[in-house]
Amino acid sequence: MWRDALLVAAKDLRIEARSRVVLNQVAPFAVLVLVLFALALGPDRGPLRQAAPGLFWVAVLFASVLAVQRSAAVETTDSSRDGLRLSGIDPAGAFLGKAAAVALELLVLEVVVGAGALVLFGSSVRSPGALVAASLAGTAGLAAAGTLYGALSTGTRMRETLLPLLFLPVAAPVLLAGTRAWQAALGTMASSAGDPWVRILLVFAAVYLALGVVVFGALQEAS
Amino acid sequence: MNAPARPAPWSRRTTWVVRSLGVTSAVGLALVVWLGLWVTPPDKTQHDLVRLVYLHPPIAWVALYLAFGIAVISSLLWLWPRTRSRQWDRLAAASMEVGVVFTALTLATGAIWGRPTWGVWWVWDARLTSTALLLVLQLGYLALRRVPSSAEARARRSALAAVIAGVDVPIVHFSVSWWRTLHQSATVLNPDLSPTIHGAMAWTLLLGFVAMSLAFAWLLVLRYRAEALAEVLDDRALDEALSERWAEGPDPSPAPGTPVGVGS
Numbered sequence: 001m002w003r004d005a006l007l008v009a010a011k012d013l014r015i016e017a018r019s020r021v022v023l024n025q026v027a028p029f030a031v032l033v034l035v036l037f038a039l040a041l042g043p044d045r046g047p048l049r050q051a052a053p054g055l056f057w058v059a060v061l062f063a064s065v066l067a068v069q070r071s072a073a074v075e076t077t078d079s080s081r082d083g084l085r086l087s088g089i090d091p092a093g094a095f096l097g098k099a100a101a102v103a104l105e106l107l108v109l110e111v112v113v114g115a116g117a118l119v120l121f122g123s124s125v126r127s128p129g130a131l132v133a134a135s136l137a138g139t140a141g142l143a144a145a146g147t148l149y150g151a152l153s154t155g156t157r158m159r160e161t162l163l164p165l166l167f168l169p170v171a172a173p174v175l176l177a178g179t180r181a182w183q184a185a186l187g188t189m190a191s192s193a194g195d196p197w198v199r200i201l202l203v204f205a206a207v208y209l210a211l212g213v214v215v216f217g218a219l220q221e222a223s
Numbered sequence: 224m225n226a227p228a229r230p231a232p233w234s235r236r237t238t239w240v241v242r243s244l245g246v247t248s249a250v251g252l253a254l255v256v257w258l259g260l261w262v263t264p265p266d267k268t269q270h271d272l273v274r275l276v277y278l279h280p281p282i283a284w285v286a287l288y289l290a291f292g293i294a295v296i297s298s299l300l301w302l303w304p305r306t307r308s309r310q311w312d313r314l315a316a317a318s319m320e321v322g323v324v325f326t327a328l329t330l331a332t333g334a335i336w337g338r339p340t341w342g343v344w345w346v347w348d349a350r351l352t353s354t355a356l357l358l359v360l361q362l363g364y365l366a367l368r369r370v371p372s373s374a375e376a377r378a379r380r381s382a383l384a385a386v387i388a389g390v391d392v393p394i395v396h397f398s399v400s401w402w403r404t405l406h407q408s409a410t411v412l413n414p415d416l417s418p419t420i421h422g423a424m425a426w427t428l429l430l431g432f433v434a435m436s437l438a439f440a441w442l443l444v445l446r447y448r449a450e451a452l453a454e455v456l457d458d459r460a461l462d463e464a465l466s467e468r469w470a471e472g473p474d475p476s477p478a479p480g481t482p483v484g485v486g487s
Binding site: 145148149152153157158162165166169170172173176177180196197200203204207208211215218219221 | 302356359360362363366367370371379380383384386387388390391394395397398399401402
């Protein structure tokens with residue numbers, strides 16, 4: 001399973017390294033979302049700094065929809081998913097590999113967006129460790145749940161519109177917990193402690209990783 | 224998967240049972256309205272507003288527990304190879320569809336109660352937020368069902384979607400209740416299971432729960448039946464089209480020299 005996961009992850013990352021879709025299209029889009037938020041909320045530093053953690057996670061969430069869509073599209077073209085299934089790759093390994101590739105892409109994207117949020121909204125970091133922990137846990141959860149929904153909506157004719165509708169409400173706890181953890185780490189909320197929120201993010205990631213390992217085989221059959 | 228067996232028309236007894244289920248739930252709901260509006264006293268603190276309590280919690284119970292629970296459990300039963308049967312797929316679809324209506328009603332009655340009590344139609348309270356998210360999850364499930372595909376693929380996909388979304392519900396619930404809590408704690412199902420209301424009000428509320436559950440069951444049966452009939456219709460439409468086509472007789476043979484299979 002782990003070997004298969006490594007193979008699939010390496011394949012997806014190689015495709016990304018050659019096509020640069022996430023880096024050249026999705027990451028600029030996420031930064032654009034930040035700029036749009038700044039336009040919507042006005043030029044005052046105060047509200048923007050308050051909202052920075054939430055805006056960061058909303059931008060990441062939107063970007064993750066696109067990253068997942070890309071990751072699923074890679075499998076639909078030239079019916080390469082059938083090839084993947086024919087090659088005898090363990091479905092659990094395929095799931096973990098695809099999720100890992102998406103997670104890695106999202107992490108790179110989060111560095112860009114996070115730096116953008118800190119610079120554009122003028123926040124300062126109080127505890128970098130908590131910030132990184134929350135981002136890692138949240139990203140793992142988003143990648144796992146996203147890969148599941150990506151596989152669920154491929155093969156359907158309306159996947160572009162269906163994926164956000166299905167995926168975003170499920171990812172709502174990540175937005176909520178990630179925002180709270182970041183608020184604690186950035187010090188925008190005086191009294192909130194970040195630890196329980198990081199724990200929620202970890203639970204979310206663990207649940208969806210486990211679920212994906214179990215059901216991904218059945219999901220591949222569905223379409 | 225084989226073509227669905229054509230469901231026989233309902234027997235007299237089934238028709239009678241379903242009809243009496245409908246009549247009983249209608250009478251029950253009418254009784255709740257009568258008891259709630261005229262018989263029970265107004266509350267000390269909430270005055271007449273308390274009367275909404277005979278409807279809102281029963282609707283929420285059906286939406287959040289009964290409908291969604293049945294949908295997730297029957298999806299699991301479909302996924303389990305030993306119990307796999309089209310019936311579970313239909314039941315999940317029917318339950319989710321009726322559940323959406325009840326979830327929307329939960330939000331609507333809650334908002335009607337919230338406006339005079341809290342002064343606003345909507346607050347970002349834990350239960351309201353998670354109910355709203357549940358509504359979107361249910362709508363997503365129904366949207367997924369509407370995507371055209373073969374019956375087998377649709378059943379598998381929707382069952383998986385229900386389970387993947389069902390796993391999310393407890394996480395949403397806990398994260399959102401940590402996030403913010405303003406809603407009054409459960410009145411009847413509080414942790415020590417001792418109802419904090421008494422007398423006529425308690426009986427009316429109990430009747431509300433029973434009548435609303437019966438109404439749900441009635442709608443569920445009808446929706447299930449409609450789902451089964453729709454499947455038959457799909458099959459029959461294809462059969463009929465085929466037989467019509469056959470009845471037209473064989474194609475006139477193409478004139479010599481015209482290429483076959485080249486469309487204009």
